[in-house]
Amino acid sequence: MPIGAMGTAGKQVFALLHRLKTELKVNTTCGASNVSFGLPNRHAMNAHFLAMAAAAGMTSAIMNPLHEEELAGIRASDVLLAKDANCLNWIKKYREPAPEGDAGSARGERRRRRG
Secondary structure, eight states: OOTTTOTTHHHHHHHHHHHIIIIIOOOOEEETTTTTTTOSSHHHHHHHHHHHHHHHTOOEEEOOTTOHHHHHHHHHHHHHTTOSGGGHHHHHHHOOOOOTTHHHHHHHHHHHHHO
């Protein structure tokens, strides 16, 4: 149910996901864009929905993998729910590369100080 049509839809989905996980111990799938139907800035709403649904117990989502903002929500929930050990996937995706030449010069400076 779209959150714009029913203000408690998100809360109800999260409660249901939690019960399905804890009581029945089943996997669940949700459509990511259903909740944001008719609202502006849908990708941000979907990203937050996905992260919160994962925390409530959702195991998979039907979503568009081309929407980077929604993928960031999934990646963040993986980190926060300890599904991304040592944040390796997060770091691999979002670490900014060192400026050209900086990595080599830093190692060279350390060697000079030691020797």
